[in-house]
Amino acid sequence: MGTRAWLAGVVAGVLLVMCAEASAAGPVTFNKDVLPILQRNCQTCHRPGNIAPMSFLSYETTRPWAKAMKAAVITRKMPPWFADPQYGHFSNDRSLKQEEIDTIAQWVDNGALQGDPNDAPPPIKWPENGWTTKPDVVLNGVPYTVPPTADRNVIEWITLVTPTGFTKDTWVTSVEIKPSELGVTHHICVSFVPHRPGTVYNTFLWVDKQRDETGAEVAPSARKVLLPTSDGRGREVAARDRGNIPPNASNGTGNAEQNISCFVPGRSLSDFRPYNAALLVPAGYDLSWSIHYTPNGVAATDRPEVGLTIAKEPPQRWLIETGNATDPTNFAIPPNASNYAPEPAEFTFLVDAELHWMSPHMHVRGKDMTYKLVFPDGKERIVLNVPHYDFNWQLGYDLAESIKVPKGTKMVVTGHYDNSANNKFNPDPNRTVYFGNMTWEEMFTPFFAITVDKSVDPKKAVKSPRNIGNGA
Numbered sequence: 109m110g111t112r113a114w115l116a117g118v119v120a121g122v123l124l125v126m127c128a129e130a131s132a133a134g135p136v137t138f139n140k141d142v143l144p145i146l147q148r149n150c151q152t153c154h155r156p157g158n159i160a161p162m163s164f165l166s167y168e169t170t171r172p173w174a175k176a177m178k179a180a181v182i183t184r185k186m187p188p189w190f191a192d193p194q195y196g197h198f199s200n201d202r203s204l205k206q207e208e209i210d211t212i213a214q215w216v217d218n219g220a221l222q223g224d225p226n227d228a229p230p231p232i233k234w235p236e237n238g239w240t241t242k243p244d245v246v247l248n249g250v251p252y253t254v255p256p257t258a259d260r261n262v263i264e265w266i267t268l269v270t271p272t273g274f275t276k277d278t279w280v281t282s283v284e285i286k287p288s289e290l291g292v293t294h295h296i297c298v299s300f301v302p303h304r305p306g307t308v309y310n311t312f313l314w315v316d317k318q319r320d321e322t323g324a325e326v327a328p329s330a331r332k333v334l335l336p337t338s339d340g341r342g343r344e345v346a347a348r349d350r351g352n353i354p355p356n357a358s359n360g361t362g363n364a365e366q367n368i369s370c371f372v373p374g375r376s377l378s379d380f381r382p383y384n385a386a387l388l389v390p391a392g393y394d395l396s397w398s399i400h401y402t403p404n405g406v407a408a409t410d411r412p413e414v415g416l417t418i419a420k421e422p423p424q425r426w427l428i429e430t431g432n433a434t435d436p437t438n439f440a441i442p443p444n445a446s447n448y449a450p451e452p453a454e455f456t457f458l459v460d461a462e463l464h465w466m467s468p469h470m471h472v473r474g475k476d477m478t479y480k481l482v483f484p485d486g487k488e489r490i491v492l493n494v495p496h497y498d499f500n501w502q503l504g505y506d507l508a509e510s511i512k513v514p515k516g517t518k519m520v521v522t523g524h525y526d527n528s529a530n531n532k533f534n535p536d537p538n539r540t541v542y543f544g545n546m547t548w549e550e551m552f553t554p555f556f557a558i559t560v561d562k563s564v565d566p567k568k569a570v571k572s573p574r575n576i577g578n579g580a
């Protein structure tokens with residue numbers, strides 16, 4: 109074999125190997141390889157009208173984000189997901205498999221090609237107007253204009269009551285909350301409440317709270333304390349003694365009803381249809397709203413809507429959502445504490461139930477939360493562990509298979525808070541942090557949803573030391 113022939117052979121061989129690699133998988137393209145991943149794992153948020161600021165529905169809108177996408181998936185910043193995979197499987201787990209991460213990375217490294225349009229999967233038919241469900245009934249809120257700024261940047265939690273217009277008992281099978289101005293909407297929670305004589309419809313109500321210069325709520329009995337500062341002059345802040353919190357401090361809006369659904373980052377829909385369950389809304393009930401807006405520099409008028417699906421047949425099961433078991437008078441995170449553990453939140457199941465959903469709620473100092481079931485025979489099972497809680501994502505975790513919870517079972521939820529300077533979200537490590545609504549105060553609210561047989565009185569299904577389901 110002459111040199112030339114040998115060289116040609118080598119080149120042909122190399123070419124053969126390269127072609128074999130390329131044609132086995134083909135070059136990674138948007139249409140063939142990336143779009144299916146985006147449809148499954150990203151588009152639920154990354155589409156017009158939803159919470160993510162950019163759309164990943166088409167190549168044109170996705171291409172500019174290619175580099176950022178690679179970085180976001182490799183670091184597992186996206187999709188947001190915080191459950192420890194050791195415990196439980198969740199149907200809304202959108203986290204990527206390693207091969208999917210590799211596919212996105214290769215796509216970006218090879219120039220983010222579009223590929224053959226014939227390779228693209230059919231587009232997902234996302235519901236119109238930003239709804240995830242196709243609501244049977246839409247209830248309107250009242251437009252609210254959020255100013256560009258506010259004193260201490262605080263707009264107190266607002267409550268509002270609007271009529272449902274339900275003239276007969278109604279079985280609500282899903283509740284979806286859709287603000288029009290996502291940028292200023294911190295949360296919107298709704299509950300169905302009995303109509304009270306004297307209820308004034310469509311009127312915003314809030315409690316004017318006294319706040320110190322940091323924005324923290326000052327209880328009526330507050331006193332000032334001097335905190336040491338590096339310049340030696342000290343700084344005066346309001347302080348509350350442990351056990352000194354007014355009874356309604358965690359729920360100063362007076363809205364003590366059970367919230368049935370909330371719009372918070374990463375979650376806007378409560379869907380009971382997969383469980384054959386519904387919420388009974390008696391005729392004449394009103395819709396109560398708890399709304400928290402945060403100014404973000406530009407005036408915005410929010411027009412929130414609530415979309416409901418309704419069952420025509422009576423449901424097999426009732427849905428119950430709860431989560432508040434913390435005594436606020438016993439909750440105080442000391443300055444600079446890096447691993448504060450409040451008293452565990454404890455719930456006792458008074459009837460046989462099925463657990464479907466959990467959603468840890470803490471604020472910026474929240475660090476981790478673990479839900480454990482303690483069965484009547486003493487066996488224990490961790491059902492959700494969120495080892496690195498991130499306040500920016502209020503995710504709900506939908507159990508892929510519901511868990512049977514026999515009567516007498518306890519749910520015990522533990523958590524930790526980081527009030528040290530190492531917590532980059534901590535606005536002030538030098539203060540004691542009490543229970544309260546605002547993000548610089550703290551909450552310890554392990555929301556969860558269960559269903560019970562329709563013969564059960566939903567009010568007598570779960571017991572906690574403090575049976576109030578309010579707060580987000």
Ligand code: HEC
Pocket residue numbers: 145146149150151152153154159160161173176177178180181186187188202204374
């Ligand atoms: C639960 C909703 C949700 C899902 C699911 C989701 N995202 Fe996002 N994503 C957001 C939101 C909201 C933002 C903007 C706020 C932020 O950056 O945290 C964002 C931001 C991003 C950014 C910009 C990040 C940056 O560093 O600036 C990228 C890139 C991104 N997402 C990619 C993805 C990809 C790829 C997927 C799917 C594999 C995905 N996201 C799934 C909600 C989501």
